[in-house]
Amino acid sequence: MSEKNSVIMEVKNINLRFGGVIAIQDVSFNIFEGEIRAIIGPNGAGKSSMLNVINGFYHPQEGEVWFNGEKRPSMEPYQIAKTGIARTFQNIALFKGMTTIENVMTGRQLKMNKNFFWQMLRYGPAIDEEVQHRRRCEEIIDFLEINHIRKTPVGSLPYGLQKRVELARALAMDPKILLLDEPMAGMNVEEKQDMSRFIIDVNEEFGTTIALIEHDMAVVMDLADRVVVLDYGKLLADGTPAEVQSNQAVIDAYLGVPH
Amino acid sequence: MFDDKNQEILLDVSNIEVVYNNIILVLRGVSLTVEKGGITALLGGNGAGKSTTLKSVSNLLRSERGEVTKGTISYNGESIKDLDPADMVRSGVIQVMEGRHCFEHLTVEENLLTGAYTRKVSGSEIQESLDLVYNYFPRLKERRKSLAGYTSGGEQQMVAIGRALMSQPETILLDEPSMGLAPQLVEEIFEIVKQLNEKESVAFLLAEQNTNVALKYAHKGYILESGRVVMDGPAKELRENPDVKEFYLGMSEEGRSSFKNTKSYRRRKRWL
Amino acid sequence: MFYRETGQFKSKYKEELAAFPLAEDKVGIIILLVIAYVFIPIFGIPGLPFEFTMGAIMIPVFIFTITTLGLNILLGFAGQISLGTGAFMGVGAYSCYKIMTIFPDLNIIICVILSGLVTAVVGMIFGLPSLKIKGFYLIVATLAAQFFLEWAFIRVAWLYNYNDSGGIEGTNKEMFGLIVSGPQSDALTRYFIVLTLLVLLTWLASNVIRGRIGRSWMMIRDMDIAAELIGVRPLTAKLSAFAFSSFYIGISGALMVFFWLGAAEVESFDVSHSFTYLFMVIIGGLGSITGSYMGAALVWVIPVLIKEIGKTVFGFDAFIMENFSIIFLGVAIVVILIVEPHGLARLWQITKQKLRLWPFPY
Amino acid sequence: FADELLVPHMTYRVGPFAANGTMIANGFTDYFLMLNERDGGIGGIKVNPEECETGYKAQVGVECYESYRGKNALVHTPNSTGITLQILQKAPEDEVPILTMGYGLSAAAKGETFPWAFNYPASYWSQMTSILSYIDSQTGLKGKKIGFLYLDVGYGREPIPVLEELGPKMGFETLLVPVAGKEMQNQSSHWLTIRKEKPDWVIMWGWGAMNPTAIKEAAKTRFPLDRFIGNWWSGAHVDTQSLGAKAKGYLASSYTTTGTSFPAIQDMIKYVVEPGKSKTKMDMPGKVLYNRAMFNAVLIAEAIMEAQKMTGKKMVTGADVRLGLENVKLDEARLKELGLEGFTAPVMGGCADHENGGSIFVQQWDGSDWIRQTDLIPPMTDVVQPLLTAAAEKYVSDKSGWTTQKCN
């Protein structure tokens, strides 16, 4: 993994405020192509907000986002999704009324383009397109081992499975960068192991760059190539897991007793 | 202090079966007890039925179109079948729901105050409880005037727990309290649990995925799989059980196994 | 026992993407089509006069099913609530009338479809606020559309060709030498036309909702923010839903006037009708095509039947029966919502599920 | 079917206009019940005045209409202009005439164009000219400003062409004040507009709750009530009774006299109301709408009788009754015979004239009852007839295959 040093994404001097609340204050860091980048920090540190900035849901008051070596102009979230950024959400944001397979198919939405006319007939190009993308989605579902719930409406699934479906949906977008917001919250060790394996496989096999927020330090230490630490909006540390783990400021603000 | 033997049983769940929507059978005969002043952990994988068990106790099940079709639940020796959730709170049982469920349009402080809804006491007493909660969670004090809907995930989790504390309960049903909390806070929350348990002798029934911490603080535990209790016993024993060790604590013979090295053909354990 | 999917394996995605992957469903549909196309035209509904069956039950139910499908697309699939349905039907009816008078020789079916397109455009315009406004606030925005259109139907005399009556009337229209619409047309002819359009529109709707566009609607419905972050453009998704839904509603409006009522004035499109259509959707089941059928049938037929039965069987007078049927409809709504908030369609689904498990309860 | 004469009647005892509908339904039904009790029906055959509840909704009206198909209904009484429009075209196909007494499409007065529709005794247009004559006789019309306050639906808009036609001719100015259905009970801005524009007279084409509200608002804005005149649907007891003295002075047109002093009405009370054979309460007979609906029934009964006479059959059909309606001879003598002397203007049916250019009179609310003020005021036939002809032509212009008839 020595080549992981061409920068694919960089945020520069981000400042984000909500009324009086300063969520992010002058934070800069970068993400290398193909790496797993963890973002950690205490609750309310601004981690999720950072992801929201990266995928365009929040517009920071100041700061720039560079992607693929270019400064990104101001865009709507759906346009940003097109540039190859996919994500999962901390509070699961699945489409509750749809089944698993339908949810995963929504990830392919951007790649489909057959018009209303063909859609109405569901014939010819439209069905071909549907089949082609469906195949890809089934692969992802196989990969994440959620076959058994393909036809289940996601609303009544247990939390952990919902997280996995969310990952499947994000993967279906074939993203360049995958942003994961606490993908392993609410899972036990066994499930976390499964999830870790999926994340590593995605990273290694598809070469997807991953930015990951996680509170389980063991997971972060094992998976991440580099770690950014945020603390109440400020950048506290940035480095390899080992460096971060031994940083006293990080221990004080976040880890408590050294693990 | 809690002592394993000769404890008065506070909550007694006996062989319950739960069906959602008249068609989905989720719990298939779960029995458990919570002793007065004890901490009982409920462990199990996703979808095992932990939340469902807690909701049948707090009687929130009905609002999800779920129903206890068999078995009985009694609290302090009395059946809770005909009580509504508010009655349960009044008789001292409060649940902290999974997924936070804050009142988005109320401020953090108002959220906490709703926790004291059933208490018929003076304003100053409520203020005391409020101060206590702020003492436990200083972060909430900073954010007290902001709408709960705009606080971070972890902050919302604190609100939900703090809100339950405001009712000064006798028993707290905690559904995944550690979810989404920073490590240091996880410890803190469990320390709070411990304190409440020891000082105020509040009983806890906690559903947790973080088996490690849960078994560290609990007195006894139940392991649930697919709606059945597959193992139970004092926390100490469970901690030592090799299966639990491997599948719930992530320890193998060589110590903690790295998440990085888990192999896809890893052995899986199913009790049934 | 009777309803099993076991043993039916699909080896191609295409097969699974078919409209009715289960053989039992396929057979069911064929039976229904045979009933609709053969049985009812020959025998009517046993026990009811034939003319009445056609004119007061079958034709209106089919037309309202189209309306319900349209509203269901908007509300059930795209999650945008609207109380402007009545007025949008009016748009369909008035535009069909205008098209007919401007091009008197145009085939009436083409008129109807064109009027659907006009309604689609109008629906899109009034759908614009939905980009910013959500939930119950959107109800009010659509009510604004409703009342504005009602006002326009009265005030813009051009719409009804300056008729003194202020209403629009259908005239005899021929197709293939057969009078298909207007006072001299045969009820059975109109029945077949409406039925065929309904079948066609149902098929189109079921195609759209299972494809890319339908999914984008459901995404917006279930969680609009996530949808946007995944790459759905809210503007396109919402407006296409408004357009497609209004297309159906417009068609049903035109059909209502020219294949059923024969004439109409603004009262036929007023807000109380919007509510009726909303009932049909909700009682039938949000986001369900089968539900649209059930809802439309139930809400329209029950009061009619109550009145008929009350009058002929029990000899109750009309006043009592009317109040009774109002109460009954109210109770039916409440009871159905309590028993199954997702409407008759979900109830039906659960029954099917139980059949699959039968004889075991869970 | 049984040996009875089926006279369906679309009523609305429910809904926002239930008060009016109830009165109308009772008056209509009671007359036939009385005939059944007193005379054993018409020509010895019982009449079945069957009610079909519409709630004043057009769609339900169509459903009612459909439910009478093939049941040998003799004549339809839709009791709503909206329903009339929808069934008007079906009448020739189904061969059942429609009698819309005092409502419906004005142009239906043209019997040659509308063989199957009748609006005896007068159309809205005729009525409007009579009202204008009345105003002319009171204060003169020249140079005056006439406010026209109307319910903003087809019904209310009907007479506007007459105002437009006559305004320049008679030298008055018209102020249109439409009241939307939703604003019926909320007319303060309409009356502020009236106050701003200061018309000399206000004519009202109102219905239901609109009427009492308008009268109250008129009083509020100090508009003289004796310069405020309603059409025949805006001057019933249900409109003014609850106002009592507040409505004193308000005028309205009518073509049927109030009160129970007529022998026919006495018979209805005696045979039907008192024995409790209908839903009529004792205080209803004699009221404006009750009496008017009764007259509607009288016309139908006469037509049926005429039909029986002409065909020699007892069980007549819709087509026979159509002929009966064209040959109704309700002259002074016959009215007296029926116990309705002085009740209304005579109605002489005709093939070409389905309106009979009926005359109206003006009545005034004295605080507790409606008091007839004038003699019969004939309409301005010369104005109305060309308008009717034009309208009738317009109606059929785009309808291929419309059934007409030739009268000589």
Next chain:
Amino acid sequence: MEILYAIFIAPFVEMGSYPDLFIQALWDGFVAGTLYGLIALGFVLIFKASGVFNFSQPILVVLAALSLVSFYKMGIPAWISVILVLIMFYVLAWLVERLILRQLVNQDGNILFMSTIGLTFIIIGAAQWIFGGVPNAMIVNELGFPSGSLEWPIFGGGVYFEMIDVSAAVIAVIMIVILAVFFSKTKIGRGLRAVADDHQAALSVGISLNQIWVIVWFVAGIVALVTGIFWGARSDVSFALQIIGFKALPVLIIGGFTSIQGAIIGGLIIGLGEKIFEIYWGPLLGSGVEGWFAYVIALVFLLYRPQGLFGDKLIERV
């Protein structure tokens, strides 16, 4: 040019040339506004307490007015009739909670909305059955409200203040103030808002939905009675009264579904706005624009403030 004059100059010239009329219009707008506010208040209460858009509020108004008048006609003294109506509404609130709302806890807003439509039908059918459709006069004098009017001669004309309108305005304002204070300052008020946000969470902290709903529906019943008395006094007591319910919707939009103060302020904005617009600009559009003008004002507001002037913020987060 002419059209510009007609739009931008002429109306103001008219306002200036008949100042008495203008003042009258303002007063009428004010009265209408408070009355709209009253109807809106009924909706707001229930929305605040359960997140339910209570479609049956207008029919409750009709029911209140009709039963009040009917009790009185049965020979019961006016004020006793009022008490009877209140008792009736308490029973109704209890029944609604028991038979409908309780069964629908935690359901989607649309579903609860529909159930109130169902309720509306039940009430309409039953009330028509019982009361029939005959309109009655509201018994305002019997209830002791002053009748007659004040006249204020000014600018060569006069402005008339009906005593009943004055009473209506005063009572509406008092009522709204009391309720606003009650719901914002008390524990129950907080409980209500909690319920509106999340039924289940409210249950979990021990807020008894059942109790809250009975209280709120009862209070909404009281509001309906007051509304019924004053609207009944303006026109007649009949089923047609329910139509005015629609007038409240734009008010809700402007004031916000969750704000009691918003109800009155929204009411005033609409009341004044539509009267002035109808009288001075309406003729340009052929009059009768009142019906939708209120909605247009509301839409304009919505585009800038999707939650209304005082409504709770719409929280959009992921």
